[in-house]
Amino acid sequence: MNTPKAVGTRRTVLAIAALGASALLLAMAGTPLLANQTAATTPTADTKPDVKVDAQxxxxxxxxxxKGSRGTPHASLEQxxxxxxxxxxxxxxxxxxxGEPGPITSLAKAKPADVNKTCLTCHEKGHQSTFAxxxxxxxxxxxxxxxxVxxxxxxxxxxxxxxxxDTCFTCHQQIRAKGLRTSHHPVREGKIGCGDCHxxxxxxxxxxLKTEWITETCLTCHTEKRGPFLWEHAPVRENCALCHDPHGSNHDKLLVAKQPFLCQRCHLNTRHPGTLYDQTNTSAGRTTGGTGITTVSNRAVEHACKNCHQNVHGGNAPSGPYLGR
Ligand code: HEC
Ligand code: HEC
Ligand code: HEC
Ligand code: HEC
Ligand code: HEC
Ligand code: HEC
Ligand code: HEC
Ligand code: HEC
Ligand code: HEC
Ligand code: HEC
Known part of the structure; x- marks a missing residue:
């Protein structure tokens, strides 16, 4: 295989279908398929190509x-x-x-819908099959x-x-900005790309996304969070993005909020007080039965919830209900 831009095996297989065996043989020999094209078989968008034209x-x-498209699959197209x-x-x-251009289709000037229509005449398959x-x-x-091209x-x-x-960032500036935050997926380090999730x-x-639902995307890499666990935490099953921003955050571990406020988005004073600045949690607040002594819940002040509920994603220890150890 010595074409200028190596044509991979998978693509070659696809090309058999698209181009026919003779074209394939030429492609494999590294010859640019520009001269003396034979009968057109691939339907294209509103074109009346003249097969006698030599790209040279x-x-x-x-x-x-x-020059720019030499050695690419497009240079080997029959038409x-x-x-x-x-x-x-x-x-x-x-x-x-x-000395006039006459009847030529300019894709540099065409409307987006027309460009897409032209490309999809051949590409409405594989990843591109749902683009329209x-x-x-x-x-x-x-x-x-x-x-x-x-x-x-x-x-x-x-x-x-x-x-x-960088192609994505030409439009998605906000996502780029999030990627510069302290906690981020290693996208700017080049270890994963937008295309790993999208x-x-x-x-x-x-x-x-590449999968039917968000959590499934995350679990393709973070398999240890898949479970099933003996003690499940409902939101983890439902949607990882309830607590994490995949594009970046200034809170630890891509969290959408600081702890304990993260937990308090859903858990209010259920069973034991969880709210930091609730009056029952201040020294002037709660009074224990008739003694006049005020107490402070030891469960929120100076403790992030995870000090006691370590297994936020679910746990398997028989003695560890309530997401504890
Ligand atoms: C004798 C010179 C000449 C030859 C040979 C020639 N063209 Fe052109 N082509 C032009 C000129 C002049 C224009 C108009 C340029 C402009 O408007 O900026 C043009 C415009 C185009 C455009 C539109 C570019 C755009 O986006 O505005 C395309 C596509 C094109 N030519 C393709 C071809 C193809 C394919 C061939 C070979 C079959 C070919 N040309 C042969 C001179 C030539
Ligand atoms: C697979 C589709 C495709 C094929 C095949 C193709 N072009 Fe293009 N051409 C485009 C698109 C899309 C553009 C718009 C700029 C770009 O994408 O690079 C373009 C732009 C041009 C332009 C305008 C240059 C510019 O940047 O404004 C010229 C001239 C041109 N093509 C000539 C050719 C010639 C000559 C051939 C045959 C060797 C050819 N094209 C084959 C899709 C194609
Ligand atoms: C006449 C058919 C045809 C048209 C029209 C066409 N392509 Fe292709 N394209 C192919 C074939 C065949 C291949 C190689 C096999 C494959 O990847 O499907 C290819 C490959 C590609 C690739 C992968 C190249 C690589 O290096 O992996 C891209 C990207 C692409 N085309 C974009 C476009 C765009 C954008 C347009 C419209 C401007 C377009 N194509 C129009 C036939 C076409
Ligand atoms: C030419 C501009 C442009 C480029 C380049 C671009 N996008 Fe977009 N994208 C948009 C627009 C416009 C929307 C719709 C509004 C929005 O959500 O910002 C969008 C929406 C999205 C969405 C949300 C889809 C939904 O269902 O809400 C995702 C995900 C996305 N783009 C991913 C990408 C990725 C990945 C890339 C790079 C491979 C990319 N985009 C490149 C313009 C662009
Ligand atoms: C680790 C997986 C992952 C990576 C990497 C990733 N995304 Fe996303 N992206 C998601 C998820 C999940 C959502 C949906 C979030 C939601 O709905 O709460 C999303 C949503 C989006 C949206 C819709 C708007 C929004 O903020 O919800 C855009 C646009 C987007 N992503 C662009 C990108 C771009 C551009 C890149 C590359 C820099 C990228 N994403 C990298 C997982 C990812
Ligand atoms: C928002 C940016 C964006 C748009 C719009 C887009 N592509 Fe792509 N395309 C990509 C990226 C990025 C890749 C690299 C693989 C990936 O991440 O999916 C790619 C890969 C490809 C490939 C290589 C094979 C494959 O599927 O992985 C082909 C062929 C292709 N695109 C054709 C097209 C065609 C045809 C259109 C228009 C109908 C199109 N693309 C629109 C960004 C885009
Ligand atoms: C393509 C693989 C991949 C996918 C998909 C993926 N991640 Fe990651 N994730 C990583 C890698 C790599 C790291 C960095 C690990 C390291 O640095 O040790 C990471 C780190 C994390 C971290 C820790 C960040 C930190 O600051 O330490 C969290 C939280 C996370 N991912 C959540 C998610 C969520 C939520 C999703 C789904 C929206 C997701 N990941 C999808 C690969 C992935
Ligand atoms: C209820 C909120 C919540 C949900 C939902 C959630 N997480 Fe987390 N996640 C956290 C918290 C809190 C931390 C930080 C734990 C710590 O600092 O020890 C964390 C840390 C992480 C980390 C880095 C540390 C580690 O444990 O590896 C990864 C990776 C991660 N989460 C992935 C996921 C994935 C994947 C999902 C979805 C299946 C998910 N999370 C759903 C709250 C959540
Ligand atoms: C998006 C909403 C949401 C967030 C954020 C959230 N939880 Fe939960 N949590 C739930 C739901 C729903 C349940 C299940 C309640 C039930 O079954 O009655 C639950 C149950 C629990 C339980 C009880 C588990 C059991 O075995 O009964 C604990 C402990 C818990 N969460 C701790 C936390 C901690 C710690 C955080 C912060 C890291 C947190 N939660 C963040 C929604 C949330
Ligand atoms: C000092 C340890 C400790 C801290 C800190 C703590 N918890 Fe708990 N939590 C427990 C224990 C022990 C239980 C078991 C039931 C009980 O004693 O009320 C529990 C039970 C729970 C339950 C399930 C029972 C219910 O009330 O429905 C939830 C939800 C919960 N905690 C949320 C939180 C949140 C949110 C925080 C942080 C604001 C937090 N916990 C901080 C020890 C703690």
Missing amino acids: ECATCHETSV ACGSCHGDVSGHLQSVTEK GSVHDRRDVSCTSCHS HSFQSVRNQLKTARDQ DPHEGSKPKM
Whole structure:
């Protein structure tokens, strides 16, 4: 395999279906599939490609574009440039005879919906099969907001930036800001990426996550939290994001609030006082039965709840109910 941008095995297998065996053989030999294209078989978006056009003829005027996609799967498409740009032979004729561009489809200027339609003629499958109707699609984010066919910067996946997260940050500034907080997933350290939890093409799952629900996403890596436990804590089963912000927090361990306030979002003075600044918890507050002596609950002041309830995510010790040890 000595194509300039190595074509992986999986992609090669897919390419068999898309391109036919003869194209594959040429691809494997590393030959750019630009010359003498044979009959078109792949349906494309509103195009009338002329199969006689040799992409080398385009290079005289569009050298950077031709170079930019050389060695990529798109350079090996049976209809070459015509796969995306429509009537390229009409254009060629027009520029040479009249000096005018004529009938050419410009994807640099096209509306997002038209770009997506063009790309999806071939890509409405795999990860991209639910893109149409996804939040990104509905908000006019197009394939070319993140990808470039001719001037991509990433080693894989033809992204506009070298690292996938930088592609996302061009729009998601708030998420970037959260990632700079003291507690964060090691995204900026490059150990995990947005794509570990999200699929930016996903249109069928909540928040473009890779799994059907949030907790399931977290458990793909944090398997020790999966349980089942002898003593369960209901919110942990329900949704990890009730207590953690996956994108970053200034509280310890990605927590959405400081302790004990985190716990007190749900637990008020049930059974034993948990509220710090409740009057029953101040020295002037609670009076014990007729003695006139005031007491302070030892369970909240100066104690985070986890001092006693260590197994916040659930525990298995037979003698440890109430999420204790
Ligand atoms: C003789 C020079 C010449 C040749 C050869 C040529 N083009 Fe062009 N092409 C032009 C000119 C001039 C424009 C208009 C540029 C502009 O409007 O900025 C253009 C515009 C385009 C555009 C639209 C660019 C945009 O986004 O605005 C595409 C796509 C394109 N050409 C593709 C091709 C393809 C594919 C071939 C080969 C089949 C080809 N061209 C051959 C001169 C040429
Ligand atoms: C898979 C679809 C696809 C194929 C195949 C394709 N292009 Fe493009 N082309 C695009 C898109 C999308 C853009 C918009 C800029 C980008 O994504 O890089 C574009 C932009 C251009 C431009 C305008 C340059 C610019 O950045 O404004 C020219 C010229 C061009 N293509 C020529 C060609 C030529 C010549 C070929 C054949 C060698 C070709 N294209 C093959 C999708 C394609
Ligand atoms: C005529 C069919 C066709 C069209 C139209 C097309 N592609 Fe592709 N594309 C392919 C094939 C075939 C491959 C290689 C196999 C695969 O990944 O599905 C590919 C691969 C890709 C890849 C992966 C490249 C890599 O290095 O892994 C990206 C990203 C991509 N296309 C984006 C686009 C975008 C964006 C558009 C629209 C501007 C587009 N494609 C239009 C056929 C097409
Ligand atoms: C919001 C950014 C974004 C948009 C919009 C987007 N992609 Fe992608 N795409 C990515 C990223 C990032 C990857 C790398 C793999 C990943 O994280 O899913 C990728 C990977 C791919 C791949 C490589 C194979 C795969 O599925 O993993 C193809 C093909 C592809 N995209 C095609 C498209 C097409 C076609 C569109 C438009 C219909 C599109 N993408 C829209 C960001 C985007
Ligand atoms: C061109 C701008 C743009 C880029 C680039 C972009 N997004 Fe988005 N994204 C949006 C818009 C607009 C929305 C909808 C409003 C919002 O939630 O901010 C959105 C929403 C989302 C959502 C929420 C979906 C939901 O169901 O609420 C996720 C998750 C997301 N994007 C992930 C990503 C990832 C991951 C990347 C990088 C691979 C990325 N985005 C790149 C514009 C973009
Ligand atoms: C560890 C997993 C994980 C990583 C890594 C991750 N996200 Fe998320 N993201 C989530 C979860 C879970 C939600 C849903 C949160 C909710 O609904 O409470 C979400 C929601 C979002 C949303 C919707 C708005 C919001 O704040 O809820 C956007 C936009 C988003 N993520 C973008 C990104 C981007 C961009 C990256 C990369 C920098 C990224 N995410 C990395 C798990 C992750
Ligand atoms: C792709 C794997 C992956 C996924 C998915 C994932 N995490 Fe993580 N998580 C990590 C890694 C790696 C660390 C850092 C561990 C370390 O530094 O020792 C981490 C650390 C954490 C930490 C501790 C942070 C700290 O400051 O010490 C919390 C809390 C956490 N993750 C919660 C979540 C939640 C909630 C989700 C789901 C929204 C999630 N994780 C999804 C990989 C993942
Ligand atoms: C009721 C609130 C709550 C929920 C819900 C919750 N956590 Fe936590 N999590 C905490 C607290 C509090 C800490 C800090 C414990 C400490 O400081 O010792 C923590 C710490 C962590 C840590 C880092 C320390 C460790 O124990 O490894 C990870 C990873 C983590 N949680 C993952 C998850 C995952 C995954 C889920 C969902 C399955 C989840 N959490 C649900 C409250 C919660
Ligand atoms: C999102 C709401 C929520 C948050 C935040 C929360 N809890 Fe809970 N907790 C619950 C629910 C719901 C139950 C189950 C109540 C029941 O079964 O009656 C529960 C039960 C408990 C129990 C009793 C378990 C048992 O075995 O009966 C303890 C102890 C507990 N939580 C401690 C904590 C601590 C400590 C924190 C902070 C780290 C916390 N909780 C944060 C919702 C929450
Ligand atoms: C000094 C140890 C200690 C501290 C600190 C503590 N607890 Fe408890 N908690 C217990 C013990 C022991 C039980 C068992 C039942 C009882 O004695 O009331 C319990 C029971 C519970 C229960 C389950 C019983 C019920 O009331 O429904 C919840 C919920 C609870 N604690 C929440 C909290 C929260 C929230 C905090 C922090 C504000 C906290 N606890 C701080 C020791 C403690």
